[in-house]
Amino acid sequence: MNSFNEKFLERSKYQQKINRKITQCLICERKCKIKKGKTGFCGTRINIDNELYSTIYGNIPLKSVNSIEKKPFYHFHPGTEAYTIGTYGCNFTCFWCQNHNLSHPKTPVIDIIKKEKNYLSPEGLIENAKRNQCEGVSISFNEPTLLFEYALKVFKLAKKTGIYTNFVSNGYMTEKVAYDLIDFGLDAINIDIKGNSELVRKYCGADIEKIWRNAKLFVENGVHLELTTLLIEEFNATKKIINDIIKRVIDNLGKSIPLHFTRAYPCFNSNDYGFN
Structure with a gap:
């Protein structure tokens, strides 16, 4: 240690x-x-x-004040700002990652962390949010599930001070983790639905059914859910994939669930896959 x-x-x-x-x-x-x-x-x-x-409890290299719409959340505390944090690492392998400098840095994450000195306590995070007149806190940029233990403490403190909480996530946490996030005060989550099962398995290294399972779990337990699909030309921006996602949302989650479609731009390893 x-x-x-x-x-x-x-x-x-x-x-x-x-x-x-x-x-x-x-x-x-x-x-x-x-x-x-x-x-x-x-x-x-x-x-x-x-x-x-x-190894990242309180290791917060990125902090910013963002509008809630930037996450994106369009139907959750509109017009407010969230104190937003991120750290290193990711459990997915998306070649188009827009935040790859954090999620997949060139230097191994563990070597970066060994050199880090600045620690932000959960209490310090809440104080920063209040100092910047933010109505909420958001864990985003890289996959927030990696900050799970830290998030539980942050959420507990946020509830005491009337600050809302949210995740911007790939939704690949285990059920135990999802239930803990709910119990400790997660108010909202935006989950990225990256495509169909084949694409998610091939390019993200994940089982999309676990993501749909968690999306339903959050809805059924009163967490505000919005979904986002980042459209990548020649990969997931087909009429069939888009229509299948829409149908799955309506059939399994309900017509009231907001679904955002945003456009990807070439980033990270995109050139290796012909997305340029």
Whole structure:
């Protein structure tokens, strides 16, 4: 642990020992089996003496004040601003990532974190939001599920001060994590529906049915849900994929769920896939 700022280390709430050398992470649906001294796929969970720790608790390299519509949320506290934070790492492999400098930095995440010194406590985050006259806090930019333990503390504090909370997420957390987010005060979530099952499996390394499952779980438990599909030419911007997403939203989530379509621009590894 001496190579880290120990304030960044927080024991992972959900994990399962496989044997004396391997522990499984149960935060997202990748459910990485992590060997001692190694990190999982996202680069933010490390096995120290066969216990998993988050290495990004309070490690917040990006902070900004954003309009709620930028997330996008168009039907949740319109006209307000949210104090927005992000950290490093991601559990997806999207070649078009718009925030790849955080999600997939060229330097391994764990090496970046070892050099980081600035710590933002949950209390400090709420104070920053109040100081900037923000009505809410948002965890965004990279995948917010990676900040799960930190988010729980932030949400609890936010509820006490009347500040709303939201995630902008790929929706790939485990059910236990989703229920904890709800119980601790998640008010709203925007989930990115990146395409059909084949595209999400091939380019994101994920099972889209788990994402639809979580979207329904949030709706059924009173969390405000909006969805976004980033349209990528020659990949998911087909009439069939768009119509299938719309039908799935109406049939499974309801006609009242806002669905945003936004346009992608070439970024990250897009050139490698002919998106330029």
